[in-house]
Structure formats: structure tokens, C-alpha cells
Amino acid sequence: MATTGAAAVPSGTVTPRWRRRLRPYLLATPAVLLCVGILYPFFVGVAYTVYNFSDANREPSFVGLANFTDILGSDTLWHSARVTVAFAVAATTVETVLGVGVALLLQRSTLLGRLLERLLIVPLMVAPIIAAIMWKLILLPEVGWVRPILAAVGVHGYRGTDGAGAAFFWSVVVDAWLYTPFVAILALAGLRSLPNSPFEAAAVDGANWWLTFRRLTLPMLWPYVLVAVIFRFMDCLKVFDIIYGLTAGGPGDATTTLQINAYLEAITYARYSRGMTFMLILWVVVYAISFVLVRYLGRVQNRAAGISAGPTAGTPDAAPGAPAGAPAGAVAGSGAG
Secondary structure, eight states: OOOOOHHHHHHGGGHHHHHHHHHHHHHHHHHHHHHHHHHHHHHHHHHTTTEETTTTTEEEEOOOTTHHHHHSHHHHHHHHHHHHHHHHHHHHHHHHHHHHHHHHHHOOOOOHHHHHHHHHHHHGGSSSSHHHHHHHHHHHTTSSSSHHHHHTTOOOOOOOOOOOHHHHHHHHHHHHHHHHHHHHHOOOOOOHSOOSHHHHHHHHHTTOOOHHHIIIIIHHHHHHHHHHHHHHHOOOOOTHHOOOHHTTTTTTTTOOOOHHHHIIIIIOOOOOHHHHHHHHHHHHHHHHHHHHHHHHHHHHHHHHHHHHSSSTOOOOOTTTTTOOOOOHHHHHHHOOO
């Protein structure tokens, strides 16, 4: 027997209209509270940058942009900015090159490769400050094992992290030791997700390893590598624990980054407003660089997916599975030459 739609729905199960309207707001409430909890400390810190608040001045007084003009006009800021950028570029470059190299070595799924994959995550389990203290003990000229090894190969005069160049060098080494596995794991995941057909075609055409890597592997892997580069570069711009645990920003101010300067101002010298001003300047720098890198990543991913309207994307002679701009025969043509 046929029944009408209104008669099929029991009257007791109809949700009142006010509850249907209220439901989206109730569901969004946890997200709103989370956003407020995240943004409130940030804006409190921003507010303190326009005051003069320190242990010596417990009654905050409004100073406008005086903290910014004072810090932006000081050599301390620009020196620490140069150290921060130099460290970020050096550490990210080393970690990217080593990480991709390790991923290429472990690309084939062998028993040894699977064992090394598990060992790769060991440094990622160590807290950065613990890693810095471990390496500080290793690098001590009196009890560490670096000096005997260098002496055995004829290098004498090792002084640990006493020199400015040595302190910077070992800071990069410790950061690379800790985070190269992160880049390697991302690159390895990317390598194993690449299609086989372009590489099989390159092998049939007689392309050597270097040509295959340069024309096929690296362009197709680049979106994965770029994700790791963005993460590591942003982290290196904010580095604190590794450098502070290893060198405390010294010798002198040789490894004093923006984060360490903010720590010294806010905690060591108890000048809270100046410390927050340093942090806000660092946040602006990191945000601007991250914005540019993320936009570049989007373009690279679109190009790799064939979404962008490149000159060869989607053309009939494009190699199956190859990135945009890598038509069939490109590798073979270059290799034959």
C-alpha cells in the first residue's frame, strides 16, 4: 500500500528548526576555541612590543614603535639575521643533498635497506637539546673522540667549538645529523611512488644513470624534495636549542641567531618587550619566506601533475608518467648525443 512522504516520517523524530540552525555553530565551537587559544598568546606578545616592559620597569609604559626603531637600527639585529640566514641555507643544503643521496642508496627494497630505513629514524627520536649536549661532549678537546681521530689522520690543533668558524660548522653538522633522516625518508617515499615506465623507456634508449637522474628522477622527485626543503628551511630559521646547547651563541656572538637574541633579551636580561620585538621580527621574516616557498611549491606540484598549461604538457608525444616538460625521447635524444 502506498503512503505519502509526510505520513512516512513519525512526528516525534522531526528535528526542530532551531536545533538544525544551531548545529553548525556547535560543531564549529571547538575550532573557534582552538583558534582563540592559539592566537591569544600571539597577540599578547605583539601588544608588549609597543610597551617598555622589563624587570627594571615593572610598570609598562607605552612607547609606540620605539622598540622596533631601536632594534632595526642596531647592528645586533643585522648580525644575528645574517647568522640565521647563513645557518638556514647551509644546514638545509647539506641536509637536502645528503637526504636525497641516502634515499637513492636505499631505493631498492633489500634486507639491508629495510634495516637502514629503521635506523634512519633514530636521530629523529632524540630531542634537539639532548643531541646538542651529546655532540658537545663528543667535540670537547679534552675527552671527546674527534681530536684523537683528527690527530690520527695528521690534523692537529683541534680546539672544539672555540673558533667562530668551527662553532658555525659544528652547529650545521649537528643539525644535519639530526634532520637528514627526515629529508631522506620523504625523498625515499617520493622515489618509491614514481612510475616505472619512464625509467624503463630510458633504459631501453641506453641513457646512463646520471642522465636518467638529471632528466627524469630529479624533476619528478622535486615536489617531494621541495616539501622537505620548506620544512627544514623554516625550522632552521627558528633554530634555538641546537645552537644554544652546543655553543650558547658563541664564541662572542659568532652563532647568535635571532632566536638566541630574543632569548637573551627576554630571559637573560629580563627585557621582555625587546625580546618580543625580536620574536615578532623573526615571525615576519619566516612568514614572508614561507609564503614565497609555499607558492613556489604549489606551482611545482601543478607542473608535475600536468595541471599547468605548459608548452609540452598533455601533448601526444609526452612520455607516459613523465613530468610536464619531459616528452618521450628527450632522455634518449640527449643520451645518444
